[in-house]
Amino acid sequence: MEPPKKYQPNIEPDIRPDLQVVHVGGQSSAERDNPEVAKQLGDSENQAGSSKFGVANSGGESTPERANLDTVKDAETSNNGYWAGKSRTSEEPRSTRRKITGKLTGRKAATGGLIGLIIGIPTIISIMLSPALVIQQFAETLTKEFNDQLTSIDMRSTYLLKKKYHSTFTKGVCSPVTIRCKYQSIREKSGLAKRLNNAGVTIEGDKSAIPGRVKPTHFVYEGKRIPASKLVAEAKINPGLRRALRKGYDPLYAAFSDRKSGDIRTRVGLKKSSNVSSNPDEMEDDLKKTAAGTDDIPEDGQKLKEIKDQDGKVTGYEDSSGTYYTPERGATINSLIDEINGRKELADAVGKAATKSFLKGALTATAFGAGAVDSTCTVWNMIRLAGFAAKIYQQRQLIRYGYEFVKFAHKIKYGDAKTDEANFFLSKLTANPNSEGKNALDSQGYRWAAYGDNFTPGDFSTTVTDMKPGDDSTKYLDKLMLQNEASRYVNGQLVSTSIMAKIAGFIAGGDSNTVEAADNACHFVKSWKGQAIVFGLAAAGAVVAFFTGGASITVGATAQVIASAALGVAFSLIQPKLMDMAKGEVIQGDENSNEVGNAAVSGLGGYNAETAQGRGLGVATQETYTAYSQLSSQVAAKYAKEDRDSRSPFDPTSSNTFIGGILASFTPYLAKTNTVGVASLSLASFVTSNLSTFGMTQPTIAASDKYNKCDDPEYDKYNLAADPFCNLRYAVPVDDLKIDSETVLDYMLSSYTLVFDEAGKPVIDPATGEQQKIYNWIESPSDPTPKGDYADYVKKCFTRQNSIGDELTDPSEGSGEECIIGKGGANEERNKMFRLFYIDTSVEDGMDEDFETNETTTSDNLTGGTFRVATFNILHPSDNLPGCLVLCRLDRTTSTLKNNQIDIVGFQEMRGEQQKAFHNSGSQGYGADVYDTYPSKYTNGNDPDENVETVVGWNKAKFELVSAHQKGVKYEGNRKVNIVKLRYIENGASGPEFYVLNTHDPVDKRADSEGGPADRKYNNELYYNMIKNDLTDAPVIMTGDFNSKMTVEASRNKPLGGKRENLAYCILTRNNLLIHVSDAQQGKSGDCPSEKDAAGGNRVDHIFISPTMKATNYTVLNKHANGSDHDTVYSDVQIPGASDSFNLSSDYSTPSFAKNPAVEVDEPNTTKCSGGLTIGAQSLREVILSKWPAIKDIGGYACRANTANPSELSVHAVGRALDIMTDANTPAGLKTGDEIRNFLITNAEPLGVQRVIWNHHIWSANIDGWRAYTGPDPHTSHVHAEINLEASRNPKLGN
Secondary structure: OOOOOOOOOOOOOOOOOOOOOOOOOOHHHHHHOOHHHHHHHHHHHHHHHOOOOOOOOOOOOOOOOOOOOOHHHOOOOOHHHHOOOOOOOOOOOOOOHHHHOHHHHOOOHHHHHHHHOOHHHHHHHHHHHOHHHHHHHHHHHHHHOOOOOHHHHHHHHHHHHHHHHHHOOOOOOHHHHHHHHHHHOEEOOHHHHHHHHOOOOOEEEOOOOOEEEEEEEEEEOOOEEEEHHHHHHHHHHHHHHHHHHHOOHHHHHHHOOOOHHHHHHHOOOOOOOOOOOOOOOOHHHHHHHHHHHHOOOOOOOOOEEEOOOOOEEEEEEEOOOOOOOOHHHHHHHHHHHHHHHHHHHHHHHHOOOOOOHHHHHHHOOOOOOOOOOOOHHHHHHHHHHHHHHHHHHHHHHHHHHHHHHHHHHHHHHHHOOHHHHHHHHHHHHOOOOOOOOOOHHHHHHHHHHHHOHHHHOOOOOOHHOOEEEEEHHHHHHHHHHHHHHHOOOOOOOOHHHHHHHHHHHHHHHOOOOOOOHHHHHHOOOOOHHHHHHOOHHHHHHHOOOOOOOOOOOOOOOOHHHHHHHHHHHHHHHHHHHHHHHHHOOOOOOOOHHHHHHHHHHHHHHHHHHHHHHHHHOOOEHHHHHHHHHHHHHHHHHHHHHHHHHHHOOOOOOOOOHHHHHHHHHHHHHHHHHOEEEEEOOOHHHHHHHHHOOOOOOOOOOHHHHOOOOOOOOHHHHOEEOOOOOEEEEEEHHHHHHHOOHHHHHHHHHHOOOOOOOOOOOOOOOOOOOEEOOEOEEEEOOOEEEEEEEEHHHHHHOOOOOOOOOOOOOOHHHHHOOOHHHOOOOOHHHHHHHHHHHHHHHHHHHHHHOOOOOOOHHHHHHHHHHEEEEEEEEEEOOOOOOOOOOOHHHHHHHHHHHHHOOOOOEEEOOOOOHHHHHHHHHHHHOOHHHOOEOOEEEOOOOOOEEEEOOOOEEEOOOOOEEEEEEEEEEOOOOOOOOEEEEEEEEEHHHOOOOEEEEEEOOOOOOOOOOHHHHHHHHHHHHHHHHHHHHHOOOOOEEEEOOOOOOOOOOOOOOOOHHOHHHHHHHHHOOOOOEEEEHHHHHHHHOOOOOOOOOOOOOOOOOEEEOOOOOOOEEEEEOOOOOOOOOOOOOEEEEOOOOOOOOOOOOOOOOOOOOOOOOOOOOOOOOOOOOOOOHHHHHHHHHHHHHHHOOOOOOOOOOOOOEEOOOOOOEEEHHOOOOEEOOOOOOOOOHHHHHHHHHHHHHHOOHHEEEEEEOOOEEEEEOEEEEEEOOOOOOOOOOOOEEEEOOHHHOOOOOOO
């Protein structure tokens, strides 16, 4: 098996849409200024005193979603008034431009002059010409629009955090730990507690009555002990505390980081990392495959097999070849396979009606006879079938397509984007405009999201019926083709209500012109699958020809003729669309940029619908969504203010800042230049054609008008809110959001059945002293697992796979009518509580999770895991034990591992035939059913991924391979040491990661020869230096047959020179680098501290571990019974979690801080941004990440001006600066930051470091001293490091 691609958070960050500010409808000034909504929001927050303190999440937070890296781009000035981003009132336009510039009445020169004075025209143009800006602006605009879930999470988390932070506690709720107990307390090892602690907030409280949990009585921040009852008041006046509390639980980040969001991504087939390769020749094909969902599907197309533990929990998946997949990835692949199989059913049912007469034929002058369509009902049913299928199969493809643009925008943000990638995505958006010159930022979809420009994609009726005698049909063809560039991405009914009514009247006859009447007349089954079965292959011969006769449309043409023409046009659009979605070809790769824009908007609208549904929101009617969007606007304004307050007004990467707002308004213009990023614009043309519009207010539109443009019969029936591409919008009624979480819990516990014994007497629950109850909706007061009506509602509404109105594809899901807010009939109150409880429990779970590792910490994964490690020389196949040949011995080997529950094993003398049998013969009872191995190739060891006899094996249900390679050692026959990095995944864990090294050192070549001892000495020094210098990002386990013991032996295999210090045991324990598991168990440390192991032996087979680990249960299994001439040695090893720190090198003593004349200081001398980090900065970034595992985020690139001198570019803009995130306000963060500072300054000459800023101080290579820094940002959230030009060009800087 090939090692899976290594996931690098710093290269492929955990991807979620960037929701710095989320405007969910309600963009009109009146809505923003709604006093009732403002009061509701303020009341809930003031009552709660949670993380909703108007907090800016700036610095130090290891999150790909928040603006932690962007808030520290060397540009945080003191923010006041409008420079700080004052919230817009009803008198203000969309941005702060008018307020800043005064009365702008089209005075181009004055406007241009003001901007020039503030920023400097050359600099702002260089920033605006960055490809990154266009891509980021495109992604930010869409993720602002599409986040229905945020408001609900924000409001509901307010109530839960209020209960956790406040000192009031309900007696007895934690015996046992109930849901109510979880609401009112904090688990000591939860993600919430960890994040608060990392932010410098220490929790004090009562722990005695709640094992493992704490009820806060006080919070300690910056030495101040704050009573829990006064936390809210203190946070209002202490910005630092507000930020720290926000880091504890940030709804904006949690919405796309918690486990629930992972479940949603799995359902729609999304991966965290980008699917698009960096090879320009493969990018287009990769993007198509990503949309189709076929990129990671096994060759045989078969679903993966679940691997379950003894409790029935899925611990992974495997394909038919035995390749292992993690639980999340395996579930995603199976979801995609289900989708692909469903599409095949659709394609088979519809058939390949190979009609090539599309729009052109539909609009020829002779096209409109009464007999234009051979079978009207066939066409009608195909139109309706396509509408239902698009809601599933087209929407999923577009979701995956649009999501790639958002993921790439994040790569830009974190400096991981490559030039070829940027050029590819930029060209998709801008380089291929349509016949009207429109690109993605001109598309109807983007303009709807960005500016509120309304449109109805499916309204063909005016085009079809407005033709006059003698008209040239070509212009109508062109109009339809252009209209189809939006309508082809509608995830629902394509054609408008008006034209559907015309066709329906033609079909049903009489006065009825409803879709329902036409469905009845044509026997349409309201399900894509049900209709496809009825439809069969009839479509293949349904349309012999669209059009007959030579009659032309005349003034006063009959309704019948018009209906026929409309059907012809509709069918010519629908039929190819239906086949495209069935074949997975909604995205074909030849889309123009206008189509790319519409496709991405449609896809992200679909993703919003999936996330909101999966979070527990209800399907919104127009009325409900109008009110919800008003509240959402208030929430969005709060987050916008936080974002502005955490940034410099000159930060161009957010539209919430002064400069960012200006650049956002110019982005559509920039996108029109096919050479974006090249400074070739005419300045005069730029100023006259664009600055004239500066200060003009963009049109706004009310939610009641913005979300009613989807002409879908099923949605129209209930007056549902949807975007123009027919993606539903979701909400929770505003009044419902104010219901207390415990009131909701009480309701969920109110439905139960009392338990009686056979004699009819009440059965008493010993824990409560009350009569036992069987709860009808959840498992118990301690377990929120859905059951009964609640489980049924979850399936029908929250994990629903089919569209609203489709009741036959999966009858168990029903039509979905009860999922609509206000349509629950007698169950409406129940449904309301179901929705709230589902949201509340997902928020509670999110608070408990560790977002940095995507790890649920309920099983204390923060402290890592304990597992059994063995070293085992199994005896090569040319030697056999008496009466037991090779396969007999291998059977004993495997039995030894399984019977003793060995989790990780280092094999020696496992030759190729033994490797092959062990790895490939699971059905014969060898190891493949439990273990995976590296290497997995079985030849002579010439290949880098082959080994003639040393192999690492691991239990594939407990670990996954992160990376693997080998290094040659001195021993004849291509011998190598295995270097394998594993990740612990048992029970859903996502770490820790650790290295396993495995080796076999040589025996003496002959009696009294120095060859063996010298080679062993060489090899072990090699291992020592490799572990010390290269494997610094994770702890190490090393196994092997070292052919040397703990003491000097008189026999062969003596150490070099007869010195004990040259034994492997003594070399590897030198300076406490590693520790023998036997010594660890006995509490011994130091250089080779023992002469015998804990079992009383002196062996050549050893296991060493990093000193941060613990070892117990050291055991020796005697040889022969195990199939070998060596004993099997094993130990239980406890490894620290990903959050724990490891021993760092002591080479970080405080430097002298003298200037370093050997380092040349190079300030930026260009007006053009680099487009990303330089290769030198990237290399230094990797070095720091490897040396300091606690560092999770390092950013740096930002195309922006220098805050101290806005007429020049920042060093960040030329890719030569890093922001290394660590918090000086915490002891651990301060220590790490000081060490990194010392490392950078001490090594300034070889690293080319010209400047370091950290914790209110600055060092420069050309100025003596560690001087006080008085700039606007104190740099307490990160170490700022700059390198010079020469260093920036070094691809191995620091290596």
